[in-house]
Amino acid sequence: MRVPDLTLPPLFASVVSRLPATPPNLALVTLLNQLLKRGVLPADMSLLAGRHFAVDVLDAGLRLRFGADDNGFVLDDGHAEPDLRFAANAADLARMMLREEDPDTLFFNRKLTIEGDTELGLIVKNLLDSVDWSETPLARFMAA
Amino acid sequence: MKPLPELVCPAGSLPALKTAIDHGADAVYMGLKNETNARNFAGLNFDEKSAAAGIRYAHDKGRKVLMAINTFAQGVDISRWQRAVDQAADLGVDAVILADIGLMDYACRRHPRLRLHMSVQGSATNYEAVNLARERFGVVRAVLPRVLTVDQVRHVIEHTDVEIEVFGFGSLCVMVEGRCLLSSYATGESPNTHGVCSPAKFVRWEQEGAATASRLNGILIDRYGAGEAAGYPTLCKGRFDVEGDTYYALEEPTSLNVLEVLPSLLEIGVAAIKVEGRQRSPAYVAQVTQTLRAALDEAARNPQRFSVKPAWQAALAKLAEGQQQTLGAYSRPWK
Numbered sequence: 350m351r352v353p354d355l356t357l358p359p360l361f362a363s364v365v366s367r368l369p370a371t372p373p374n375l376a377l378v379t380l381l382n383q384l385l386k387r388g389v390l391p392a393d394m395s396l397l398a399g400r401h402f403a404v405d406v407l408d409a410g411l412r413l414r415f416g417a418d419d420n421g422f423v424l425d426d427g428h429a430e431p432d433l434r435f436a437a438n439a440a441d442l443a444r445m446m447l448r449e450e451d452p453d454t455l456f457f458n459r460k461l462t463i464e465g466d467t468e469l470g471l472i473v474k475n476l477l478d479s480v481d482w483s484e485t486p487l488a489r490f491m492a493a
Numbered sequence: 494m495k496p497l498p499e500l501v502c503p504a505g506s507l508p509a510l511k512t513a514i515d516h517g518a519d520a521v522y523m524g525l526k527n528e529t530n531a532r533n534f535a536g537l538n539f540d541e542k543s544a545a546a547g548i549r550y551a552h553d554k555g556r557k558v559l560m561a562i563n564t565f566a567q568g569v570d571i572s573r574w575q576r577a578v579d580q581a582a583d584l585g586v587d588a589v590i591l592a593d594i595g596l597m598d599y600a601c602r603r604h605p606r607l608r609l610h611m612s613v614q615g616s617a618t619n620y621e622a623v624n625l626a627r628e629r630f631g632v633v634r635a636v637l638p639r640v641l642t643v644d645q646v647r648h649v650i651e652h653t654d655v656e657i658e659v660f661g662f663g664s665l666c667v668m669v670e671g672r673c674l675l676s677s678y679a680t681g682e683s684p685n686t687h688g689v690c691s692p693a694k695f696v697r698w699e700q701e702g703a704a705t706a707s708r709l710n711g712i713l714i715d716r717y718g719a720g721e722a723a724g725y726p727t728l729c730k731g732r733f734d735v736e737g738d739t740y741y742a743l744e745e746p747t748s749l750n751v752l753e754v755l756p757s758l759l760e761i762g763v764a765a766i767k768v769e770g771r772q773r774s775p776a777y778v779a780q781v782t783q784t785l786r787a788a789l790d791e792a793a794r795n796p797q798r799f800s801v802k803p804a805w806q807a808a809l810a811k812l813a814e815g816q817q818q819t820l821g822a823y824s825r826p827w828k
């Protein structure tokens with residue numbers, strides 16, 4: 350299964366950006382905490398605690414915001430300037446998460462924007478890379 | 494016919510290691526989570542547990558694991574480097590990749606049965622250096638810096654029993670490796686001292702309208718226009734203002750790719766071909782390993798009629814830094 354090369358239509362973005370952002374944020378934070386609890390996400394929370402993150406799904410007009418504390422991921426009020434911001438279209442974010450595409454490749458090709466604290470960015474990227482999906486039911490979705 | 498070179502692939506994490514093995518690497522190389530290796534990036538590399546798991550995975554499939562301990566032991570306390578060698582030996586790696594001759598001495602005395610490879614950071618570019626390392630420390634393989642032509646590599650191979658490993662693909666470091674201090678001027682850290690030449694804590698990426706600017710400790714390295722391919726923020730790949738002209742004064746963002754000269758490398762008898770990129774993700778490892786595996790097997794099957802398949806070039810081009818590729822020093826037709 351490969352992610353098809355498509356960009357979401359502008360209409361989609363204009364609708365989504367008017368919806369309240371909390372449900373997707375809550376879903377993301379809940380998912381991350383689940384992965385953390387099951388040991389799938391081998392995160393050292395002390396490296397992430399107190400930091401604010403933003404993931405912009407550009408073509409979906411979706412701006413995900415969350416934070417972290419010593420115990421896990423938390424909802425973010427969205428007022429603080431994020432320490433780290435990833436931005437890309439939905440298909441490219443999906444490729445990155447499914448390991449079809451390397452973030453550096455997307456970055457070199459200018460399909461992925463990373464802004465903010467570069468060291469934090471590396472920690473997050475390397476954290477995602479070190480997840481051993483083969484140990485989880487999600488393995489069948491992964492490329493390779 | 495000469496045996497096919499080993500394909501040696503990068504592993505910055507356990508999933509990358511497994512991916513490399515699954516896609517046809519004969520050996521993988523890894524480092525520990527500290528400054529004893531030249532890719533000392535936050536969150537990258539192995540602790541004892543993941544290293545043991547990786548070694549087990551590789552050995553179960555009959556492949557090898559090499560441990561890079563390839564920075565130079567610093568300061569008064571070099572115990573961390575020695576401990577890394579001990580750890581590697583205890584873990585049962587197939588070889589350690591070392592640059593520091595003091596550490597080679599330690600390794601060959603303390604662990605006489607541990608295979609020693611000379612790292613590219615050790616900067617041996619001629620057979621006298623390689624043979625000396627064998628004579629003194631029992632080095633069995635040397636990785637050559639990316640500065641020699643195919644003929645020069647042949648010359649080294651013809652005059653030594655030490656196995657010779659060369660780079661096959663990856664971001665290009667233009668210096669005679671192990672001798673670059675460029676980043677020290679900007680950050681006080683360099684590959685040989687801190688295992689990294691664009692330390693993340695000094696790197697800033699900023700959107701400036703449609704352009705992206707990269708800065709290393711405040712120094713503007715480059716500004717990429719909307720459609721322009723980007724590269725790593727290393728000083729050597731920056732665009733500089735030289736007497737009123739702004740251009741890549743040292744090197745363009747580019748990756749080395751040896752596919753074109755693969756038959757020559759086989760013919761001269763290189764023992765191993767290495768892929769750069771422990772900092773890259775499993776997706777990169779999968780794509781490069783698979784492509785080079787296919788090319789090597791094809792070159793072995795059909796050395797006379799070997800030609801580079803467009804699909805291989807396309808797969809590698811996409812992964813290249815700055816989306817550009819070069820044969821680097823391997824081909825210097827004017828020479």
Ligand code: SF4
Binds near residue numbers: 666675
């Ligand atoms: S600054 Fe460039 S030449 Fe120097 S070590 Fe880094 S990549 Fe190599």
